[in-house]
Amino acid sequence: MALHKILKIVALLLSVAGIIFLAMIIAKGDTAIVESGEGVDGFLxxxxxxxxxxVAFVLLFVIKGIFAGNIKNTLMSVGxxxxxxxxxxxxxxxxxxPTQDGGMLSESGSKWVGTGLYAFYILAIIAVGSMVFGGIKKVTK
Incomplete structure (x- = not known):
């Protein structure tokens, strides 16, 4: 329960700081911000x-979940x-x-872009296939 209270307080403080920096940006006006960029640093x-x-909490809970669960299944999924x-x-x-600005995309860059696209397609096919399979299995029972 103490961690929950601490997180609520941190979230509240960050929200208040964000609102203060947003108010400062709005008070200065668009032209002043565009010309100098002043006041944006705090917001960032x-x-x-x-x-x-x-990111820290995501990593913490992922690592906690890995060690709490079956590590064999986790390693099989990663593999x-x-x-x-x-x-x-x-x-x-x-x-x-060729890129839109007239430059050239390197062979390595092209290879990695293609890798990302193919990985996305394969994972999408697996996801859709598992949903269809699950639906068919549910209907047949």
Missing amino acids: YVAYITFAIT AFLLIVVISYVLADSNQL
Whole structure:
């Protein structure tokens, strides 16, 4: 219960700081902010702190969940994901491509973009397939 109270207080303090910085930005006006960027730094620091706290808690609870649960299943899931990434990397092309600004996308960059796309497609197919399979299994029972 003490952790919950601490988190509520931290969230309240960050909210108040964000509101104060937002009020300062609004009070200065759009032209002053565009010309100097003054007052935006504090607002960004609040966002950075909020992001860091969120990432820290996500990592904490993920690590806690890994050690509390069955580590064998966790390692199998991570291995399956890495296998999908390796398959995606093998399937991806490594062609140099022109970008919109006239530059060229390197072969390595093209390979990794293709890897991400193929991994997304494979994971999407698996997700849709599992939903269809689950629906069919539920209907047949």
